Amino acid sequence: MNVPMADLKAQYQSIRRDIDDAVHAVMENSRFILGDNVGKLEEEISQYCGAAYGVGVNSGTDALLLALSALGVGRGDEVITTPFTFVATVEVIALLGATPVFADIDPATYNLDPTRVEEKITSKTKVIMPVHLYGQTADVKRLTEIAKKHDLRLVCDGAQAIGAECDGKPIGVYGDITTLSFFPTKNLGGAGDGGMVLTNDTEIAEKVRCLRFHGSGGVYSYKLMGYCSRLDEIQAAILKVKLPHLDGWTTMRRNHADFYRSTLSDLDLALPVEVEGCKHVYHQFTVRCSDRDGLRAHLQANGVSTGIYYPYPLHLEEAYRYLGSKEGDQPEAERASHEVISLPIVPELSEEQMAHTVQSIRSFFGK
Numbered sequence: 001m002n003v004p005m006a007d008l009k010a011q012y013q014s015i016r017r018d019i020d021d022a023v024h025a026v027m028e029n030s031r032f033i034l035g036d037n038v039g040k041l042e043e044e045i046s047q048y049c050g051a052a053y054g055v056g057v058n059s060g061t062d063a064l065l066l067a068l069s070a071l072g073v074g075r076g077d078e079v080i081t082t083p084f085t086f087v088a089t090v091e092v093i094a095l096l097g098a099t100p101v102f103a104d105i106d107p108a109t110y111n112l113d114p115t116r117v118e119e120k121i122t123s124k125t126k127v128i129m130p131v132h133l134y135g136q137t138a139d140v141k142r143l144t145e146i147a148k149k150h151d152l153r154l155v156c157d158g159a160q161a162i163g164a165e166c167d168g169k170p171i172g173v174y175g176d177i178t179t180l181s182f183f184p185t186k187n188l189g190g191a192g193d194g195g196m197v198l199t200n201d202t203e204i205a206e207k208v209r210c211l212r213f214h215g216s217g218g219v220y221s222y223k224l225m226g227y228c229s230r231l232d233e234i235q236a237a238i239l240k241v242k243l244p245h246l247d248g249w250t251t252m253r254r255n256h257a258d259f260y261r262s263t264l265s266d267l268d269l270a271l272p273v274e275v276e277g278c279k280h281v282y283h284q285f286t287v288r289c290s291d292r293d294g295l296r297a298h299l300q301a302n303g304v305s306t307g308i309y310y311p312y313p314l315h316l317e318e319a320y321r322y323l324g325s326k327e328g329d330q331p332e333a334e335r336a337s338h339e340v341i342s343l344p345i346v347p348e349l350s351e352e353q354m355a356h357t358v359q360s361i362r363s364f365f366g367k
Contacts (some may be wrong), residue, residue, distance in 0.1 A: 003304040003344050003353045006185045010348040015241060022237040034213075037236035042196070044243055045180070049162065051172030051198035053205035056231025057212050060159040060181020061088040063195035065095065066229060067155050067177040068127065070197075070207040073098050077126040082112045083313040083325075084333040085131045089157050090314050093129075100323065101125070102315045104330045108273045110134065110286070110340075113332070114142040121146075127153045132161035132171060134309075134342075135187070135253075135283035136275065140166050140174040147175075155179070158198075162188050163250050165279035172198040182239055187253070187283055188246050190235040252347035253282040256354060260285055260343065263358045267365050270339075284309060285345040292341050295364050302360040307342040 012019065026037065038056050046054030057063050073079060075097035081089055083102040093100040103116035112130040128147050130138035140156065147154040158164070158171045159181035165171070172178050182194035197208045207224070210216060215226025257280070261271055270288035274280045286309065289295045296306050313333040315325035327334065344357060 001303050001353065001356045003349065003357050004346075005305045005307050005342070005344050006346050007348040008184055008189075011346075014348075015245065018241045019238055022241050023234055026234050026237050032233045034230055035233040035236075037233050037240055038231050041231075041236040041240050041243075044240065045162075045196055046172065046198055048170070048243070048246075049158075049172030049178065049180075049198050050170035051178065052200045053198065053202070055197045055199075055205055055208045055212065056236060057195045057197060057208075058229040058231065059193040060179060060183060060186075060195040061092060062212075062227065062229040063159075063179035063181065063197045064088060064129075064155070064157060065092040066208050066211045066227065067179055067197050068092060068096055068098070068129075069211055069227075070204050071127060071153050071155070071176070073126055076124060078122060078124040079127045079129050080117050080120050080125060081129040082131055082133075082333070083315040083330045084110055084310060084336055085133065085157070085314065086159070086310070087314060087317070087319075088159075089129065089131055090320065094320070098126070099124070100314075100320065102323075102325065102330055102333075104332045105336065106139075107332045107336065109136060109138075109275060110336060111136065111138040112143070114139050114146060117143065118146050121150050121152070125150070125152055127155050129155045129157060131157040131159075132164055134272070134286050135161050135164055135281040136272075137161060137164050137166040137171060137174075137278055139275075144174060153177075159183075159186065159195075160283035161281060162186070163246060163279070163281045167277050172200075176201060177204060182235065187249065187281055188239065188242055190238050190242075192232065192235055194231050194235040194239065196231070249347040250281050253345055254280070256345045256347075256349060257282045257285055259354055260345075260358070264361060267362065267367065269361075282345050284342040286340050286342045288336070288339040289341060290339065292339050295361070296341055298364040299357075299360055302356070302363075304357050304360050305344060308340060309342055310340075311337055313337050
């Protein structure tokens with residue numbers, strides 16, 4: 001039996017007619033740049049996430065880039081973030097000429113540890129940028145308090161966490177800006193790249209809209225040095241079709257997570273922690289295993305795909321050696337990178353595939 005980490009074809013087949021009709025309508029209308037679908041999706045996503053404004057951009061990476069640009073981040077500034085994340089979180093800081101400053105993670109949630117963040121604040125710090133990793137919100141309440149105390153901006157990378165909540169409130173409520181990714185394998189994914197910047201600040205929203213279209217202030221009039229980063233109209237049409245299904249897909253992910261917990265809790269695995277008062281949307285179901293590589297090889301031999309997010313903490317990557325970090329600087333992130341393994345959890349998995357995955361894991365432990 002084959003158990004994939006993602007099955008985009010199965011998802012497409014389940015809503016094929018609606019997607020095909022939406023794409024066909026765009027082709028017939030032939031308004032491919034910033035058409036009605038983009039505007040409507042911005043309204044629907046911002047409302048879903050609890051934010052006043054949503055601005056569609058070309059990718060989740062660009063969402064981060066434009067978010068920091070709108071806050072004026074540049075040379076001489078420092079942005080505190082996590083070393084345990086996808087590289088986009090850090091590369092946008094460096095590309096703007098600012099300095100990424102790494103703070104270690106909470107070993108239970110893998111999210112940025114607020115205590116470590118406060119230790120890293122200097123006179124050059126401008127932004128704190130946590131990641132809602134694997135689909136669970138970072139400790140945004142404490143991070144908000146820290147940001148306010150030190151007069152800093154809070155930008156949340158929500159690429160993996162659309163639909164997640166903290167204290168019953170969706171992710172767009174927290175921080176100055178929250179960013180989203182619509183990469184195909186995300187919980188809400190398009191048929192290519194796409195992203196969005198969410199904010200409750202009118203000035204920030206207007207600045208991001210300006211930045212995404214070459215800094216344009218009108219026809220061939222430019223207020224800012226900007227980017228070419230517009231959400232594609234066809235992608236917006238596809239995402240509009242998928243959005244009404246998101247809650248159902250999230251429920252299925254959470255049901256899969258419950259099944260894993262009920263069948264794996266007696267094994268020598270550290271299962272994901274769901275913080276009290278938070279809603280985890282399980283972009284990944286990530287466990288820790290002391291023999292991670294052995295478990296992964298065993299599962300692969302049994303047809304079960306897995307992922308490692310992430311095999312190397314970013315402070316030790318070649319591209320960021322110029323920052324002067326060394327092994328041992330972020331011990332929790334380093335330890336996690338050797339132990340984490342993500343199991344299949346997409347909504348399209350059958351009961352048989354889930355049972356086979358669990359059976360394969362248990363057999364590795366001799367159970």
